[in-house]
Amino acid sequence: MFNHPPKTIHDVSDKAGVSPATVSRVFNAPQTVRLPLRERVQAAALVLGYRPNTAARSLRTQRTKALGVVLPTLLNPVFAECLQGVSQAAMLGGYSIVPITTDYEVAHESRAVDLLLARGVDALILCVANAARSKVLARLRAANATYVLVYNRHARHPCVSVDGGAAVTTLVARLHALGHRRILMVSGALRTSDRAQQRHRGYLRGMQMSGLAPLLLEVPFMDGATDRIVAQLSELEGSPVMPTALVCSNDLLAIRSVRAARQLGLRVPDDLSIAGFDGIALGCDLTPALSTIVQPNAEMGRRSVEWLVRALAADVPLNAVDSLTLDLHFRDGESMASPRSAPLISAQVLSQPTPRRTRP
Amino acid sequence: MFNHPPKTIHDVSDKAGVSPATVSRVFNAPQTVRLPLRERVQAAALVLGYRPNTAARSLRTQRTKALGVVLPTLLNPVFAECLQGVSQAAMLGGYSIVPITTDYEVAHESRAVDLLLARGVDALILCVANAARSKVLARLRAANATYVLVYNRHARHPCVSVDGGAAVTTLVARLHALGHRRILMVSGALRTSDRAQQRHRGYLRGMQMSGLAPLLLEVPFMDGATDRIVAQLSELEGSPVMPTALVCSNDLLAIRSVRAARQLGLRVPDDLSIAGFDGIALGCDLTPALSTIVQPNAEMGRRSVEWLVRALAADVPLNAVDSLTLDLHFRDGESMASPRSAPLISAQVLSQPTPRRTRP
């Protein structure tokens, strides 16, 4: 119980009366050592409390059995859930993980990758602000590092992602079918994230397909978004473009939008429907429960790891054409419904009656 | 831009026309190398894109510059926030982190510690189920590993924590002052977490000091807690022990309690006050905004790292008597208020009128 000085492979080989090489084999390729010997070695190792030294092993094999993970933040449950998936799969695959967050700052992405590469991780999993114009990806590619993108989508990079644009298009259609005609999109800064852009494009497509006029509200995400939404909505209120439904680019914004609506005395979903994107677990516990597009966050993390581990084992590079697109699904909560005075017959764009307003 | 074969210290020394030792000095003790030489070396290193090999360095120095982090889960924002603090401070201190989650399973704690120790981390930060009866702590102590506990409190271990018990006692007093007399505590399984136990003890103390009768509702946390709360409350409803206030052991439970109340047609806080514990950021965005006891989650992480880094640098062990107790504060939200028919004069225990019940 007091193994102050860490034991080496030599201590074990001495105690077991074998060569260091044999001890190494017992740990790395047990079946190449005959049973009696193997057991003697294992016993000796156990008694001494021997643990192979990772640094020495890494130096020798040029592999660290570690994966670097670059994510924007853990404060957004989306990425926390993803990391959980990564963590779990990594453990199963015999890898440990070294996560770094970037706080959505492109400059931090470079530093993160530098650090991780310096750390000698065997591969990287990363979510960058914009896959198309990311310079770190170019660098990784040049250094022919093994990596996979999560959430980001790009034809020339290996990705594990979802088709958020298509899902939002479908969502708009669903809202349209419910009777909504004035549907506003609430998004974080579009330039900050290519996912936000994709979702916005999906929204535009959906609105166009339904013959509706799009309207975008861009707010500072992860900050005082609620106030901005309140301000904007109260400005629109009473006007002919006051929306009956909000499509939010992510669940955190949806939650804040619900709060904003309440502050304006609007009932959700009676006066205003609100839909989210992400499917964070907490959404189910809210009142109203969030209606949202659910991403398989943990699974994306898991699949990324599995892909990397497989490639690492086979010693082949990841190929962008093998990129995965996972399924999204809509979770029907309580924050979305037909507008209070839903038209039973197809209505003209922007011709809906303004919803009654109730102030506390 | 194409550094396929990683450069070694030799490549740099050759190119700079110096010895490998000098290159090493430039990276580890720059001031011991004269300026002209130093710059030549730095230039050579830059051109070659040289990065010191971590494994080799670790093997030589017996330090990995990595910290292991053991937390129950990242799905609870409390720990995600904490890890964010750890991550940030670690980076500033030149350390990387290797997190492992245990899903609140004691058996996983051992495995996590084993893995981390095998990985050769320089120190550990961990939150265990129960510090008093944890066997991994005994093991760490025996192996004289460097470690610090977060959230857990124990006189014989170095801890960075808060006095949750005292805070809950104060909270109960506050509720009492608001006029509440029937205050129920909602907790996850007490045996699962020593923090839950401390908070419960704080609740009991508070109730006793106010001369009130305690009542505990233990539900399966991280699971279908809402249903259990609904069932229990609906059973109590109309009875003379139906609470006017809920003290929840954590914010996630508080959120679910709000949902449960709503499902029963109870208004929060009018019919039922609900208080949380943790102060997760999301609490502010909810409606009603959560009234809760705020823990400095990120700061706890940060301080843990700073302590470890300092000790590691000085090569002295952490001392339990230097344990930190950080301040907690109450955040007044919208989920807590005086009971609908608050007694203006001090009332007898359990003599409150049953709150009217409104079903939708």
Add this chain to the structure above:
DNA sequence: CTGTTAGCGCATTCAC
């Protein structure tokens, strides 16, 4: 199947 040998890349004595 098992032992012997060599070196992964670096930091650190010790000479100079």
Add this chain to the structure above:
DNA sequence: GTGAATGCGCTAACAG
């Protein structure tokens, strides 16, 4: 202030 030599602990060739 700088260079030459040594070994951290391990695994991978190669012998036997």
